[in-house]
Amino acid sequence: MKSIIFIAPPAAGKGTQSKLISKKYNIPHISIGDLLRYSINSEDESSKKINEYMEKGLLVSDDIILNLLKNRLKQQDCISGYILDGFPRNVNQAKEYDKLLEKLDKDLGLVILLDIDKEILKNRIVGRLSCNKCGSVYNELIKETKPKNVGLCDKCNLKLSKRIDDNEETFEMRYNTYLKETEPLINYYDDKGCLYRVNANINADLIFKEIQSIIGSSI
Numbered sequence: 001m002k003s004i005i006f007i008a009p010p011a012a013g014k015g016t017q018s019k020l021i022s023k024k025y026n027i028p029h030i031s032i033g034d035l036l037r038y039s040i041n042s043e044d045e046s047s048k049k050i051n052e053y054m055e056k057g058l059l060v061s062d063d064i065i066l067n068l069l070k071n072r073l074k075q076q077d078c079i080s081g082y083i084l085d086g087f088p089r090n091v092n093q094a095k096e097y098d099k100l101l102e103k104l105d106k107d108l109g110l111v112i113l114l115d116i117d118k119e120i121l122k123n124r125i126v127g128r129l130s131c132n133k134c135g136s137v138y139n140e141l142i143k144e145t146k147p148k149n150v151g152l153c154d155k156c157n158l159k160l161s162k163r164i165d166d167n168e169e170t171f172e173m174r175y176n177t178y179l180k181e182t183e184p185l186i187n188y189y190d191d192k193g194c195l196y197r198v199n200a201n202i203n204a205d206l207i208f209k210e211i212q213s214i215i216g217s218s219i
């Protein structure tokens, strides 16, 4: 199984697709945003800085990210492939990742671009809620994915929480960061011949079908 990188603006569905791929192909889903959130310990200074950057929708420093990733990729479950959700986020990270792959004697794999309209993203972000216990994600503004009872997880019946960076102001910031820092990766990977474009304006099941056919054609 090849590893998979997602390039996508905030809330394009890379987390959802990563979970589906992880389950079907039995490879780990590595979410850099989650690794950052777990690594934050409110007491120390560097955590405060990370938190501040995340709240503002800015990118955390490349050194911190690369360190987290290196440690994660050393783990046994990454041997036969993995999904990178949220990395690389800029060209420097992509170049550093190329060097790391060379050291680890691993292939780059597939790079999947989730192409989606900005207005759809804004609604997804502003209404997004998730369950801290089981990880289920809902949206209070979208009929199909509303929780059955307002503010409560359908599975655990516990109160759903909102990410600190899921608001309109931070969305604009995160989207602009995407355009400025992450979008240049499209040309970077297109030039290497490993970029696949997927229309992500459709529902998650159809997107997943499209991704499965890309994976199938590359095996």
Ligand code: AMP
Pocket (backbone or CB within 6 Å): 010, 011, 032, 033, 034, 036, 053, 054, 055, 057, 058, 059, 060, 061, 065, 085, 086, 087, 088, 089, 093, 165, 174
């Ligand atoms: P995500 O969960 O992927 O939406 O990421 C949430 C936030 O974590 C981003 O807005 C950034 O502040 C930070 N972050 C996640 N991945 C990276 C990365 N590769 N480089 C720098 N910052 C990141």
